[in-house]
Amino acid sequence: MTETSTDAAWFRGAESGDLATARDAIEHGSAAEPADWPMQAVEAGFADDEDDYYRLLHAATVNAAREAVRERERADDQQLRHGVRAMDDAERTANELAERAVEWAGTLFDEVSGGVEGAREIADRTPETTAEHRAVSLSRRVRELDDEAADLRAFIERTAPAVAPNLCEMAGPVLTARLVSLAGGLEPLAKMPSGTVQVLGAEDALFAHLAGRAPSPKHGVIFTHEYVHGTRPEDRGSAARAFAGKLAIAARIDHYSGDYRPEIHEELADRIATIRERGER
Amino acid sequence: MSLPDGVTRRDFDGREGLATRGSPVYGEPTDGPWRRWDPNRSKLGAMLELGMETGLGGGESVLYLGAASGTTVSHVADVCGPTYAVEFAPRPARDLLDVAEDRGNLFPLLKDARKPRTYAHVVEAGLDVLVQDVATRGQARVAALNRQFLADDGRLLAAIKARSEDVTAAPEDVFESVLDELREEFEIVETERLEPYHADHLAVIARPR
Numbered sequence: 358m359t360e361t362s363t364d365a366a367w368f369r370g371a372e373s374g375d376l377a378t379a380r381d382a383i384e385h386g387s388a389a390e391p392a393d394w395p396m397q398a399v400e401a402g403f404a405d406d407e408d409d410y411y412r413l414l415h416a417a418t419v420n421a422a423r424e425a426v427r428e429r430e431r432a433d434d435q436q437l438r439h440g441v442r443a444m445d446d447a448e449r450t451a452n453e454l455a456e457r458a459v460e461w462a463g464t465l466f467d468e469v470s471g472g473v474e475g476a477r478e479i480a481d482r483t484p485e486t487t488a489e490h491r492a493v494s495l496s497r498r499v500r501e502l503d504d505e506a507a508d509l510r511a512f513i514e515r516t517a518p519a520v521a522p523n524l525c526e527m528a529g530p531v532l533t534a535r536l537v538s539l540a541g542g543l544e545p546l547a548k549m550p551s552g553t554v555q556v557l558g559a560e561d562a563l564f565a566h567l568a569g570r571a572p573s574p575k576h577g578v579i580f581t582h583e584y585v586h587g588t589r590p591e592d593r594g595s596a597a598r599a600f601a602g603k604l605a606i607a608a609r610i611d612h613y614s615g616d617y618r619p620e621i622h623e624e625l626a627d628r629i630a631t632i633r634e635r636g637e638r
Numbered sequence: 639m640s641l642p643d644g645v646t647r648r649d650f651d652g653r654e655g656l657a658t659r660g661s662p663v664y665g666e667p668t669d670g671p672w673r674r675w676d677p678n679r680s681k682l683g684a685m686l687e688l689g690m691e692t693g694l695g696g697g698e699s700v701l702y703l704g705a706a707s708g709t710t711v712s713h714v715a716d717v718c719g720p721t722y723a724v725e726f727a728p729r730p731a732r733d734l735l736d737v738a739e740d741r742g743n744l745f746p747l748l749k750d751a752r753k754p755r756t757y758a759h760v761v762e763a764g765l766d767v768l769v770q771d772v773a774t775r776g777q778a779r780v781a782a783l784n785r786q787f788l789a790d791d792g793r794l795l796a797a798i799k800a801r802s803e804d805v806t807a808a809p810e811d812v813f814e815s816v817l818d819e820l821r822e823e824f825e826i827v828e829t830e831r832l833e834p835y836h837a838d839h840l841a842v843i844a845r846p847r
Contacts, residue, residue, distance in 0.1 A: 365759045383747070388759035391787050395762055411720055411743065418745040418760070419738050422731060425748045429728040519728060615729030616706070619774050623805045 366394055367417070368403045379417040380424055429519040434543040437516050441534035444509035451502040458495040465489050473503050522617045523607035527600075527625065528582055535578050536604065547605075547612035554608070555579065555601035579604070584629050589636045599628045641686065643696030644717040650674050656686055660716035661740045664709055677835045680710040681771055681797035684835035690828055690843060693793045694718070699765045701787050703751040703780065704772035706730045708737035714769065715744040722761045726750045752776070754783050764789040770796040775803055778819035781844075785823050788846050794824055800838040813840045823847055 365388035371378040395410045404410035455476040462479045463469045465488060470478065479496035482489075510531065517530035521543055524533045539557045540546035546554070556563050558578030565571040576585050576597035588596040603625040610618055641647075641656070648657040650667040656675040667674045677684040685692055698718045705711040705723035707730040715721040715737075721744045725731045731748050738744040749757045751772050768788050770781050777798050788794065798816050800809035817826060824844035832839040 367760045383760055386759045387755045389755065391758045391761055391763035393763055394760070414745055414760075415738075415742050418747060419735060422738075422746040422748045423735055426728045426732050426735065429748075430732075522727060616727045617774075619802045620805060623775070623801070627806050 365389070366392070366397060366401075368394070368398050368401070368413070371403075371417075373403060373413055376417060376420045380421040383417060383421040384425060434520050434537050437513065437520050437534045438538040438542065440509055440513045440516065441531065441538050444506055444513065444531075447502050447506035447509060451499050451506060454495065454502065455499045458492060458499055461492045462496065465492055473499060476500065477503070521608065521611035522615070523611050523621065524604065526617070526622055527604060527607050528579070532578065532582055535581075536608075539578060543608065543612045547608045549605060549608075551598075551602040551605035554605045555597055576601075584625075588629070588633055592632050592635055595632045596629055599625065599632060603628075640695075642692070642694035642717050645675070645686065645694075645696075645713075646672070648672050648674070656683060658713045658716035660712060663712045663737050664707075675713045680713065681832060681836055681839060681841065682710050682769060682795065683713065684832045685795065685797075685830070685841045685843075687835065688830055688832070688841075690830055690841060692795055692843065694767065698767050699762070700767045700769060701761055701765050701784065702769045702771070703784060704770065705734050705746070706771075707733035708746075710769075710771065711744065712737045712741070715741045718767070719743055720762075721745065722747060722757075722765075724749050724751050724757060751780050752783065754786065758786070761787055763787060764792075766792050768792065768794045768796075770794065773799045773802045777802065778816045781820060782823040785846055790846060792846060793827075794842070794844040794846070796820075796842040796844070797832065797836070798840045798842060800840070809838045809840075816840075817842070820844060 365386065367379065367382045367386055371382060395407050398404045398410045399406060404413055451473055455473045458479060459469055459471055459475045466479065466482065469475055476496040476499040479493055480500045482493055484490040484493040513534045514530040517525045517533045521533055521537065528536065536557060537543055537546055540549060556574050556577045559574040559576065562571060562574035566573045575594040579585055579597060579600055582600065584600045585593055585597050603621055606621055645656055645658055647654055648669050650669060657672040658675055659671045660673060662668055662673050666676060675683045677687040694717065696717050700714055700718045700721045702711045702714060702721060702723045705725040708723065711721065711723045723734060723744060724747045725734055726749060728748065731746065734746050738746040747757050747760060765787050766789060768784055770777065772780055774780065781794055781796055798813060800812040803812045803816060820826065820842065823846065825847055826842060826844045828843040830841050832841050
């Protein structure tokens with residue numbers, strides 16, 4: 358029992374002065390429950406005595422926290438911007454190529470289903486003729502591109518909370534990345550009035566409106582969020598306005614302060630609930 | 639009430655206030671080795687100022703959840719023994735690091751207080767004090783999750799923020815429901831509103847059941 362719990366201790370496997378190993382253990386390790394680590398460290402010979410243990414722990418935790426802060430701060434808004442654009446390109450290209458590959462494979466194999474999923478099935482086949490070789494090879498490219506898109510999405514999901522914790526909580530990582538990308542960065546987004554945030558991604562409709570040819574757009578890319586598209590059409594304009602207002606505030610907090618503020622999320626949830634109640638009356 | 643060893647009342651520019659000994663952190667007034675503990679900036683400071691029985695005597699081992707930029711935790715580390723400071727947001731944690739640098743008994747951890755498994759391999763068991771100052775929904779749950787670090791005769795010192803639980807409900811109702819949830823794992827010893835220092839906050843002192 359004692360042995361298994363020592364296995365989990367942060368100092369296990371590290372030499373006393375090895376800050377890099379200790380950092381890895383502190384950051385990525387875990388334990389089901391705490392234990393008397395100072396005593397165990399002395400017993401394991403990691404530290405000479407309790408004071409020595411705390412001295413080592415201080416050096417290790419300060420170093421680990423400093424590195425982690427540095428790393429998270431390096432995750433900047435421009436990386437997020439590139440990430441989301443690359444993900445969109447990879448997804449779009451995968452879909453286009455999948456159509457081509459599936460159409461081709463349909464002439465060579467029986468029972469071919471459509472889209473990227475269809476291409477994935479073809480990629481698993483063993484080709485025999487030269488034509489089959491080409492169609493299967495093309496499908497494998499689709500599969501790789503689709504995997505790449507999934508990896509890019511995972512990258513965005515990891516990066517966005519560090520770049521913009523409040524936006525991310527409110528809009529989710531991918532929509533956060535899209536807003537940052539459309540605005541050109543977190544700082545420009547933080548400086549936008551909420552009305553601009555509301556129609557980001559609806560530029561065509563906005564300029565058609567300004568030219569007098571169309572009604573004003575009620576929402577841009579924020580439509581993808583449940584708060585907007587999950588609200589009945591008559592109230593979507595209100596929901597989009599409330600959502601964009603809080604997003605603009607969240608962007609400012611994220612850019613200028615960086616700490617997490619739970620209040621604004623509660624306020625928004627409350628406001629959306631009020632807007633939706635209108636439809637239930 | 640008794641102040642912990644290492645905390646005293648001093649005169650700062652004609653105003654009396656709590657003070658601890660340590661290197662200054664946030665531009666607070668100092669008097670020789672003493673620096674002012676501002677109850678308006680620190681919920682624990684306000685608890686001491688209001689005369690609550692925190693049970694702090696000096697030298698305790700502490701787990702501090704929600705250390706933010708380290709304002710309060712710097713005073714805690716001045717007075718107490720090993721002090722583990724958990725904070726999740728990177729930007730305030732950078733300031734916390736400056737505080738920890740000068741204090742050998744302060745161990746900063748960039749972790750989420752809602753996931754104690756991710757730091758149970760660093761934070762020791764059997765601690766004397768659990769200070770909770772996290773402004774997140776489910777504050778009672780965070781306390782329950784972190785009870786495992788506390789000795790059976792340890793103490794929970796929590797500042798419950800009403801607006802973090804529900805912005806629309808009356809603070810009194812929020813406090814009542816948080817206390818109800820806390821009672822599942824803790825025995826409440828004392829509660830007090832932190833006005834005028836902090837609006838809509840309830841200080842709670844409790845023991846593990």
